[in-house]
Amino acid sequence: QVRLAESGGGLVQPGGSLRLSCEASGDLREIDSMGWYRQAPGKERELVASIGTGGHTKYGDSVRGRIAISRDDVENTVELQMSSLKFEDTAVYYCHITILRSEYWGQGTQVTVSR
Secondary structure (H helix, E strand, C coil), X not given: CEEEEEECCEEECCCCCEEEEEEEEECCXXXXXXXXXXXXXXXXXXXXXXXXXXXXXXXXXXXXXXXXEEEECCCCXXXXXXXXXXXXXXXXXXXXXXXXXXXXXXXXXXXXXXX
16 A cells, blocks of 8 residues: 655745655555646646656756756655746646566645735
8 A cells, every 4th residue: 555645735936935744654566657647627737747767857848948847866855846836837746766677656635826
């Protein structure tokens, strides 16, 4: 059993910053990629950022340059540092990891960008 615990969501003003964190626990064996997806109301889930075991990162087009992803393979955590947040960044953010080609998702944490 793999569990993902997300934290750090909330309300932030446009232009503000927010850090999301996700801790994986359980039968982890060897984690491949770790990352974050998001889903806004009425839209499909989309990649925000991912990071592989070698540190290779991938960012969604809409967030590139404003977001940084990092992982800690000792603590089994992945963090997302978001800055210059926009209204359109409002969504539920989901932690995602892959282990031996199996995918695991967190419950999601709400990020709302509003004045």
